[in-house]
Amino acid sequence: MALLDITDLKTCFPSPDGLVKAVDTVDLHIDKGERLGLIGETGCGKTVLGLSIVRLLQATTRIDGRILYNNIDILKASDGKMRQLRGREIAMILQNPTTSLNPVLKIGDQIAEAISLHQGYMRKEAWSKAVEMLEAVKIPDSAERAHQYPHELSGGMRERVMIAMGLACNPNFIIADEPTKGLDARTKAQIIDLIHETTSKKALLIITHDLGVAGTICDRIAVMYAGELLEEASSDLILNDPLHPYTRGFINSLPSRGLVPIPGTSPSLIDPPQGCRFHNRCPQAAKICSKKHPTLMEIEKGHKVRCLLYN
Amino acid sequence: MIEVSDLKKYYSNGLIKKQYTRAVDGVSFHIEKGETLGLVGESGCGKTTVGRLLLHLIEPTSGKIMFDGIDLIALKRSELRKLRPRMQMIFQDPESSLNPRMKIGESIAEPFRLGLRGKICTHEIKRQIQDLIEIVGLNPEHVNRYPYQLSGGQNQRVVLARILAINPEFIVADEPTAALDVSVQAQILHLIMNLKKDFGLTMLFISHDLEVVRHMSDRIAVMELGRIVAVDSVKMDDCKRSV
Numbered sequence: 001m002a003l004l005d006i007t008d009l010k011t012c013f014p015s016p017d018g019l020v021k022a023v024d025t026v027d028l029h030i031d032k033g034e035r036l037g038l039i040g041e042t043g044c045g046k047t048v049l050g051l052s053i054v055r056l057l058q059a060t061t062r063i064d065g066r067i068l069y070n071n072i073d074i075l076k077a078s079d080g081k082m083r084q085l086r087g088r089e090i091a092m093i094l095q096n097p098t099t100s101l102n103p104v105l106k107i108g109d110q111i112a113e114a115i116s117l118h119q120g121y122m123r124k125e126a127w128s129k130a131v132e133m134l135e136a137v138k139i140p141d142s143a144e145r146a147h148q149y150p151h152e153l154s155g156g157m158r159e160r161v162m163i164a165m166g167l168a169c170n171p172n173f174i175i176a177d178e179p180t181k182g183l184d185a186r187t188k189a190q191i192i193d194l195i196h197e198t199t200s201k202k203a204l205l206i207i208t209h210d211l212g213v214a215g216t217i218c219d220r221i222a223v224m225y226a227g228e229l230l231e232e233a234s235s236d237l238i239l240n241d242p243l244h245p246y247t248r249g250f251i252n253s254l255p256s257r258g259l260v261p262i263p264g265t266s267p268s269l270i271d272p273p274q275g276c277r278f279h280n281r282c283p284q285a286a287k288i289c290s291k292k293h294p295t296l297m298e299i300e301k302g303h304k305v306r307c308l309l310y311n
Numbered sequence: 312m313i314e315v316s317d318l319k320k321y322y323s324n325g326l327i328k329k330q331y332t333r334a335v336d337g338v339s340f341h342i343e344k345g346e347t348l349g350l351v352g353e354s355g356c357g358k359t360t361v362g363r364l365l366l367h368l369i370e371p372t373s374g375k376i377m378f379d380g381i382d383l384i385a386l387k388r389s390e391l392r393k394l395r396p397r398m399q400m401i402f403q404d405p406e407s408s409l410n411p412r413m414k415i416g417e418s419i420a421e422p423f424r425l426g427l428r429g430k431i432c433t434h435e436i437k438r439q440i441q442d443l444i445e446i447v448g449l450n451p452e453h454v455n456r457y458p459y460q461l462s463g464g465q466n467q468r469v470v471l472a473r474i475l476a477i478n479p480e481f482i483v484a485d486e487p488t489a490a491l492d493v494s495v496q497a498q499i500l501h502l503i504m505n506l507k508k509d510f511g512l513t514m515l516f517i518s519h520d521l522e523v524v525r526h527m528s529d530r531i532a533v534m535e536l537g538r539i540v541a542v543d544s545v546k547m548d549d550c551k552r553s554v
Contacts, residue, residue, distance in 0.1 A: 042462065042492050155354070182489070184354040184519040209492045253497035255522035261497035265462070 002029040002068075003173060003203050004053070009065035011045070011052045018270040022048040024227035025065075027296070030173070035204040037214030037235065039250070040224035041266050046207045047095065049224070050175045053205075054092050055082055069173070088118045091166040095177040095207075097158035101150040107134070107161050108146030111168050118169045133164040137194060156187035163194060173203045180213050192216055211254060215239050220302075223247050226267050226277040229296055233303040243305045246278045276308065284309060312481065312513050313342040313365065318374030320360055334360045336537035338374075342481075347507065347514040349528030351521050357537040358517045362483040365515060366398050367391060378481070396427045399479040401487045401503075405466035409458040415469050416440055416454035422476040443472040447502060464495035471502065481513045488523070500527060 011023040022045040030036050038046045051057050053067060055074060067074040069090065077085070086092070094100040102110055111130035115121055121129060127146070134142035137160040150158055159179060166174055179195060180188045192213060195204075208214055214221050214235065221238040223231040223246065231244040242248050249262035264281040267273050273280060279289035289308055296306040320335040334357045342348045352358045363369045365376060367383045376383040381394065402408040409418055422428065423436045431439070444451060447468040458466055467487060474482065484503065488496040504527065507514055516527045524531055533541040 041494055185521070186353055209494075211493065250494055253494045255497075255520060255526055259497050259500060259523075259526050261501050262494050263498075265464070 001031075003032045003034075003070060004028075004030040004205075005066075005068040006053070007066045007068075009049070009052060009067065010063070011048050011057070012062045013058075014060055014062075015270070019062075020269050021227050021272070022269055023052060024272075026224075026227075026229055028222060028229070028232075030203050030205060032172075033201050033203055034220065035199075035206065035218045037218035037221040038205060038207045038224060039209060039211060039214050039221060041209060041250075043266060043269070044224045045227040045269065046224050047177055050092065050177050050205065050207050053175060054086050054090055056086075056092070084118075087114050087171065088169045089171055090173045090175065091169070091171040093162050093166040093174065093176040093179060095179075095181060097155070097162045098150070100162060101158060103150055106147055106149060107153070111146075111161070111165050114165060114168050130164075130168070133168050134161070136167070136198060137161070137164040138190075139164075156183055156191065159183065159187075159191055160194065163191075163198065167198055171202070173205075174199055175205045175207070177207045178209070179206070180208070180210060188213070211239065211251060223250070226272050227269055228277060228306065229304075230278070230307070231303075231305045232296070233305075237303055243299065243303070243310060244278075244307050245282045245284050245309075249281075249283075276306075312344040312346075312379055313515075314375075314377040315340050315365070316375045318361070318364060318376065319372045320357075320364055320369065321372045333537045335364065335371075338534075338537070338539050340532055340539060340542060342513055342515060344513055345511055346530065347516055347528045349524035349531040350515060350517045350534060351519060351524050351531060352534035354519060356534045358519075358534050359485055361534070362400065362485045362515060362517050365483055366395075366400055368400070396422075396477050397479055398481040398483070399474045399477055401467075401470060401474065401482060401484040403486045403489045405463060405470050405490070406458055408470055409466060411458055413457075414454065415449075415456055415458070415461070418458075418469060419443055419454075419473045419476055422473065427477055439476070440472075443475055446475065446506070447472045448498075462495075463491050464499060467491065467499050468502065471506065475506065475510065478510075479512070481515075482507075483515045483517070485517045486519070489518075496523075503527070 006026060006028040009023055009026045013020040013022060026049060038049065040046050052063055063075055108127055108130045111133055112126035115129045116123065116126040131142050131146050134146055139145050139157060139160055176195065180191055183191060196217060206214060206217055218235050221235050222229050225246055231242065231247050238247060242251060252258050252260040253262060262281055267277055275290040275292055276294055279285045282289065292308060294306045294308045294311060296304050297311065298304050299310050316339045318335055318338045322332040322334055323329050338361060350358050350361065364371050371384065419440050420436055423431060423439060440454065441451060444454060449465060449468050453461065487503065488499050491499060500523065516524060518524050530542060530544050532539050
């Protein structure tokens with residue numbers, strides 16, 4: 001049974017120019033212990049999808065559809081219920097640790113806060129648990145490091161602190177938003193290993209534009225473009241035998257796969273193009289692509305694609 | 312074109328018990344005219360410092376930098392100012408290298424208005440900006456926007472247009488795509504490669520991504536802890552071993 005089941009999710013923001021449809025009719029499910037990668041370009045709505053799951057969006061946002069987590073309807077749950085879920089059941093490791101950490105609190109205190117809140121530990125115990133967590137994410141001299149402030153740590157260290165904070169209350173489902181952004185090759189590899197080790201047997205949603213990261217960690221990958229899912233399959237299939245022209249283009253723009261760019265820029269989410277949203281950048285576009293909007297169809301077992309080429 | 316010998320930059324801290332951080336510790340290399348030298352290394356190995364030293368944006372502790380036969384370190388400030396338009400830098404984060412209160416068009420027009428390209432009338436400046444905007448693949452409507460209204464990739468294009476407006480001979484590109492997406496990265500790198508060809512630029516390309524550097528460069532230098540440990544024409548295996 002699916003741990004997380006998203007049906008018909010629509011997340012929109014009002015803006016002076018019109019409604020920004022950041023997530024448009026997305027269906028997605030994650031099983032217990034499964035690792036799903038959500039990939040796509042900047043501004044395609046992948047972070048908003050992550051934030052919708054934990055309902056961490058501003059009050060003016062319109063979220064429609066249904067998100068079931070362990071049979072709890074998240075979009076209908078009370079604020080108090082959500083506060084209980086966040087951190088304890090579902091943890092979100094936010095993107096960009098430099099701005100996500102509180103600059104005036106010691107990192108030990110920041111981790112201890114979550115622990116004492118959710119698990120009812122006293123100050124001292126919570127602190128020692130926090131030090132344990134720092135140790136678990138392989139921060140050397142964790143007892144001393146816990147007394148440091150975020151600015152005293154390097155980018156890789158801060159990312160480790162974010163992961164420690166996410167894992168502190170032993171959640172069953174973790175959403176990691178761009179955990180490797182801005183890190184150099186060696187640190188990136190270490191963080192990937194760390195996520196791998198610390199989240200074994202937990203369900204994981206990794207939001208990233210880095211196919212290498214998604215490929216190494218995830219069982220399944222979903223490709224998002226202009227608010228919609230375009231393709232969904234196992235990591236192997238996505239990386240080695242992608243069907244959608246966009247996924248192919250995305251993979252070919254990797255430096256190790258030839259560095260061939262996709263021409264043009266991603267469309268506006270206020271007024272997305274008619275027909276297939278990718279048609280004006282697509283090398284295989286036909287006339288019908290600008291008129292008919294394709295649906296996400298299952299081509300083979302477990303391989304879904306939204307493209308008229310395969311209809 | 313560029314000849315660097317035994318370049319050093321130490322940062323010191325402490326008054327009584329002085330400690331030195333050797334950011335760049337005896338680096339020597341040269342770049343031929345029209346060539347791209349790739350500089351790879353982990354973060355904190357001093358590659359950005361080398362880039363900044365090369366344009367004499369920071370004062371080296373010791374060493375010598377020759378630019379087209381001119382000793383950069385020995386130059387007076389005023390002489391250096393005159394030389395600066397010939398060398399430019401592309402920074403990591405395009406948003407922070409553009410003035411947030413200037414429209415895109417104004418940013419690109421600045422080199423012209425400062426008279427770096429000789430005296431030209433306003434009308435001619437407008438035409439030149441239109442050309443540059445087209446070269447870097449932006450739309451004419453972008454001229455009246457502000458940097459916050461554009462995406463990271465578009466802003467990096469603006470930075471490139473502004474650099475081309477100065478018409479330099481030598482460019483230091485310091486991780487120009489670090490803040491960008493994979494697909495946008497490919498677009499920007501292709502643009503840089505084409506511009507380099509069309510304008511006959513000489514370039515130092517700094518990055519921590521070996522794959523990217525391999526695509527961009529004629530030769531690669533590998534840096535580690537303030538020193539260059541290997542220089543080679545683009546041969547992957549050698550570099551992989553040393554990184």
